[in-house]
Amino acid sequence: MIKKKLQWRQYSAKSYKNKKQTQRVLNLTPDSSVNELSDSSAIAKVNVSTPEDHVSTQENLSTPTLQSSIPKRSAIRKKSNVVNRLRAKLRQAEEKCKKNRKELQNLNKKFRRLKAQRVTVTKQIATTSKNKKVRQQKSGISLNSKRRCLLKMVHSFLHRDDVSSVVNGKSGEIRRRGVVHRKRHLCDTMANLHKRFCGENPNQNVSKAHFFKLRPFWIVRPKVADRDTCACKLHENFSFKIKKLHQLGVIESSCAGDVIQSVVCNTNNIDCMYNRCEVCKDRVIPTALDEENKGIIITWQEWVTRSVTVERTGKASTKEKEVKNTACENRSTSIEKLVALTMEHLPNFAVHIFNIRHQFSALKTMKDSIHDDDVIVHVDYSENWSCKYAREVKDTHFGGGNQQVTLHTGVLYSKGMVEAFASVSPCLQHDATATWAHLEPVLRYIRQKYPNVCNIHFISDGPTSQYRNKTSFYLASTIPFLHGFTYVTWNFTEASHGKGAPDGVGAALKNLADRIVAYGQSIPDADILFQQLTLNSSVILFQVSEDKIKERGELVPPHLKAIPGTMKIHQLMSTTPGVVHTRDVSCFCEKNCQCFYPSRHAFAEEEEGFTTPPEATIEVGQWVLVEYDNNLFPGVVTQIADDQYEVDTMNCAGENRFYVPSIRFSGEKVWYYRQDIRDQIPEPLPVTSSARHFCVLPDIWAKHKQRT
Known part of the structure; x- marks a missing residue:
């Protein structure tokens, strides 16, 4: 063990350094002090001295005064502390270098990896671009x-x-x-x-x-919460029948379009869809009805409109009023009777489908091919907006003290320009005179901004109380000519299918008004609403007073003659004041074209040759002659509500020959407007001895048949 220790000391680098330092100290001391140093223990302490100590010792020896060459203990300790601090700093520097070397190695690895990926991506891009060029060269289009x-x-x-x-x-x-x-x-x-x-x-x-x-x-995609609350009644009732027959396996498809396609030659041909084609007018729906299934009673749903008597109790008395109520009811009959009902309603539904598709297509063509001298005005009434206060007391909020405001919205299309507009009025009147009072400032705006425009085309839905009536037709043939227009058309969308851009304008304005109120600004009436919307909206706004609406009503003659078949009109044209041409569907191939057999009507009394008498009063229980789908039917008036008449008509068996069906369903009676009732007639006379068939008086029949 001793030998090993000696060998370790001999060959250890630390021992060698200590010996070397001790020898240096001995070489610098005088001879008189060598013996003293050899016997003292200071030599062992001097062994830890550093080269800096030797330098200081040499400087001391070089001085002229004789001093002891042995350093003091305090000086040796201070210098050893400095050395330790330097060594600690050196270790820290070495550790940092090691860390930097590792980071450098990792960065080199990442660099090599990214370089390899770059080469791969470059090759892929080159291959893709080459393939693109090849495909473009083959197709000729980028x-x-x-x-x-x-x-x-x-x-x-x-x-x-x-x-x-x-x-x-x-x-x-x-x-x-x-x-x-x-x-x-x-x-x-x-x-x-x-x-x-x-x-x-x-x-x-x-x-x-x-x-x-x-x-x-x-x-x-629509959700349950977003269900349609303005569905088409005709669509819904026909779909109920078709789906029930498909469920029973009687017909192949549950789609109404497929059923129509199976009975007509061409769905885009008006003669086929209006049941005027000689080839397909007698076709029936292909059914697979077994003899075993005949007579089975089935049930389906149908929307039915009825008149309901409602009692309204006032302070002094109770009043009864008849209102129309539409509800979805269950109906029951045999399978063969349901097939017969479907075939009976199919012609009207086919006309309805053709009008929807044709009107959308014709109006889209008109918008796409608009000229510099044309302008299109799409209008509709928005739901009345209820005025609001930023803070309301209970009596105002629940007592109905807030006023309502009429919003008549629209979109203006010109060559390369689309503008939204709306008119605000405190008057809640929505009839024809109010409509033209709302439209007159729009006409002045068009004439001021587009002085070269001479043709104006209106688009709207077809409610008879607002747009599609004799008063509106008369004003459409007079007021635009007073503002310098030379050609006017009014185009109606099919019933229950008139939603469009003006509805979006109304929704945006009402949303804006609600936000203004939410931020603390009260809107108590129509004037404040007009001011706030003008400040915060880009929509062109007009204000219409009640006096303006009354002035428009003074332009209407007291007795206007209704245009026959008003409910079937989908386009009205006018090039001369007081004279209009009407069509069942719209056409814009050229001005005053003769497509779809237009009819001419004059409102001026000089052109009619006589003074139009006032319309006769119709009461419940009277026999009338009504026009339905270009055919005449006698019937009895059963109910009257809001200028509409429910008529229980007879079925046609031939030319001026009718019969009463043996099976009657509730809700099968049809509501007619006054213009669809041709005349009041006596009760039809029996033709046969069994009194199964009846006829209208020949002179009355011939008179009205010529006008059909």
């Missing part, structure tokens, strides 16, 4: 332009009114990434719409997944 073209076609398809419907009201706005759009609900599933798009565009090869991806975010 890939980006193809994608843009497809995106534009899909967006245009999904924005069609027969594919998606505009969501009206306050919940119809959708916002994403700062972009606000009017929400639209799909009318069918995306899978069915993909099939329809591919059928209409066979040259476009688009997969179902890609078609789904191209759907804009504001076109969404």
Whole structure:
């Protein structure tokens, strides 16, 4: 063990350094002090001295005064502390260097990895660009332009009114990434719409997944909370019958469009859809009705309108008033009778479908091909807005003390320009005279901003109380000519299918008014509403007073003659004041074209040749002759409500020959407007001895048959 220790001391680097330092100290001391140093223990302490000590010792020896060459203990300790601190700093520097070396190695590895990936990506880009060039050379069209073209076609398809419907009201706005759009609900599933798009565009090869991806975010699938509360009654009732027959296995399809397609030659031909085609007018729905199933009683649903007597109790007395109530009821009959009812209602439904599609197509064509001298005005009444205070007491909020304001909204289309406008009025009147009082400031605005415009085209839905009546027709043929227009058309959408852009304008204005109230600004009346909307909205606003509406009413003659078949009119044209031409559907191929057999009507008494007498009063229980689908039917008036008449008509068995059906269903009676009732007639006379068939008096029949 001793030898090993000696060897360790001999060969240890630390021992060698200590010996060397001790030898240096001995070489610097005088001879007289060598013996003293050899016997003392200071030599062991000097062994830990540093080279700095030797330097200081040499400096001391070089001085002329004789001093002891042995350093003091305190000086040795101080210098050893300095050495220790330097050594600690050296260790820290070495550790940092090691860390930096590791980081440098990791960075070198990452660099080599990224360099390899860059080479791979460069090769892939080169390959892809080469393939793109090859495809572009083969097709002759750039890939980006193809994608843009497809995106534009899909967006245009999904924005069609027969594919998606505009969501009206306050919940119809959708916002994403700062972009606000009017929400639209799909009318069918995306899978069915993909099939329809591919059928209409066979040259476009688009997969179902890609078609789904191209759907804009504001076109969404409808939810239960977003259900349609303005559904078409005719559509719903016919769909109930078709779905029930399909459920029983009598017909192959539950789609109303497929049923119509099976009985007509061409769904785009007006003669086929109006049951005037000689080839397909006698076709029936193909059914698979077994003899075993005949006579089985089945039940289906149907929307039925009835007159209900409501008692309204006042302070002094109780009054009774008849109101119309529409509800979904269950109806029961045999299978064969349901098939007969479906066939009976099919012609009217086919006309309804053709009018919807044709009007949307014709109006879209007119907007796309608008000229410099044309302007299009799409109008509609918005639901009345209730004025609000920022803070209300209980009596005002629950007592109905807030006023209501009429909003008549619209969109103005000109060459390369689309503008939204609205008129505000405290008058809640929505008839024809009020409509033209709201439109007159719009006409002045058009004449001021577009002085070269001479043709004006109006678009609206077809309620008889607002737009489609004799008063509105007369004012449409007079007021625009007073403002310098030379050609006027008014186009009506099909009943229950008139939602459009003006509904979105009304919803935006009412949302804005609600936000203004929420921020603390009270809007108690129409004047304040007009001021606040003018300050905070970009919509062009007009204000209409009650006096203006009364002035428009003075322009209407006291006795105007109703135009026959008013409910079937979908286009009214006028080039001469007081004279109009009407058509069942719209056409814009050229001005004053003769498509779809237009009819001429003159309001001027000089052209009629006689003074129009006032209309006779019709009472319940009287026999009348009504016009329905270009045919005449005798019937008895059963109810009268709001200028509409419920008539229980007889069924036709031939020319001026009618019979009373043996089976009557509740709700089968039809409501007619006054203009659809041709005349009051005596009770029909029996033709046969069994009194099964009846006829109208021949002179009355011949008189009204010539006008049909």
